[in-house]
Amino acid sequence: MAQKVQKAIFPVAGLGTRFLPATKSIPKEIMTLVDRPLIQYAIDEARDAGIDEFIFVTARGKTSLEDYFDNAPDLENRLKQDGKDKLLDALIQTNMDSGAIAYIRQKEALGLGHAVWCARRLVANQPVAVILTDDIIQTDGKSGLAQMIEAHNEVGGNIVAAMEVEGPAISSYGVIDPESQNGSIIKAKGLVEKPDAKDAPSNFAVIGRYILEPEIFTVLEGAKKGAGGEIQLTDAIDHLARTKGNVHGYCFKGTRYDCGSKSGYLEATIAHGLLNPELRDELTAYIKKIAAEI
Numbered sequence: 001m002a003q004k005v006q007k008a009i010f011p012v013a014g015l016g017t018r019f020l021p022a023t024k025s026i027p028k029e030i031m032t033l034v035d036r037p038l039i040q041y042a043i044d045e046a047r048d049a050g051i052d053e054f055i056f057v058t059a060r061g062k063t064s065l066e067d068y069f070d071n072a073p074d075l076e077n078r079l080k081q082d083g084k085d086k087l088l089d090a091l092i093q094t095n096m097d098s099g100a101i102a103y104i105r106q107k108e109a110l111g112l113g114h115a116v117w118c119a120r121r122l123v124a125n126q127p128v129a130v131i132l133t134d135d136i137i138q139t140d141g142k143s144g145l146a147q148m149i150e151a152h153n154e155v156g157g158n159i160v161a162a163m164e165v166e167g168p169a170i171s172s173y174g175v176i177d178p179e180s181q182n183g184s185i186i187k188a189k190g191l192v193e194k195p196d197a198k199d200a201p202s203n204f205a206v207i208g209r210y211i212l213e214p215e216i217f218t219v220l221e222g223a224k225k226g227a228g229g230e231i232q233l234t235d236a237i238d239h240l241a242r243t244k245g246n247v248h249g250y251c252f253k254g255t256r257y258d259c260g261s262k263s264g265y266l267e268a269t270i271a272h273g274l275l276n277p278e279l280r281d282e283l284t285a286y287i288k289k290i291a292a293e294i
């Protein structure tokens with residue numbers, strides 16, 4: 001059995017420029033799907049997978065993210081007095097134990113690989129999960145990360161979430177160069193960050209969930225800039241695939257929404273609205289109405 005994964009890194013330093021002007025004053029991770037911010041979905045997924053230490057790699061302008069996870073005693077008292085128990089419950093679930101979250105700053109926007117490297121001292125010598133909050137994974141059972149931890153228990157080493165992407169869109173992703181496949185698990189002989197579609201080694205795209213062994217930090221230590229002039233996490237994982245042969249892709253069961261794009265974010269909003277019993281009927285009626293008018 002592989003060593004237990006207890007810590008997760010959330011790289012949340014990005015500027016969220018695709019959502020300007022909204023992200024001028026709020027971090028993109030605070031943008032909501034129905035009534036929960038994206039970061040809450042990521043935290044809930046991590047908790048479901050047994051993670052109990054949360055490392056946020058942040059940047060200037062992200063303090064409202066820290067506030068979000070603080071207790072809000074005035075608000076709690078008010079809801080208690082007003083007998084709004086359901087809302088109170090929802091609020092209390094966002095509180096985090098003291099010491100469960102650590103915040104570190106990425107001082108320069110040098111890329112995802114660099115952001116993960118910034119957490120090296122807090123992770124030390126154990127495997128760690130990485131969750132990109134732009135990617136929302138909705139499942140009917142175990143969370144995306146919980147499924148990956150099961151795969152990690154099976155094969156050990158480094159695991160990346162994988163999903164098949166058809167056509168030119170593959171060039172927006174890290175892509176797996178597969179050696180072999182056994183059910184949902186793909187052994188990778190390499191990874192390429194954002195290749196031209198014609199050069200993509202497969203249609204298996206990397207989605208923003210990773211389980212990484214601490215050796216990744218040694219590789220990131222000397223990392224050079226890659227695609228887009230950034231220090232890429234994909235390149236470091238590619239190095240491990242090539243030199244150690246201990247990288248697998250895991251095809252999770254569930255639906256992934258790309259909340260880093262406006263259309264993906266809107267799709268996720270509609271999907272999560274439809275999943276909400278209080279909204280489903282009204283929203284379905286509205287969707288039918290406008291679909292008939294389009």
Ligand code: G1P
Nearest residue numbers: 112135172173174206207208234
């Ligand atoms: C990042 C990773 C990429 C991965 C993608 C998944 O890219 O670098 O390998 O496929 O997340 O969402 P980004 O979308 O941040 O450019």
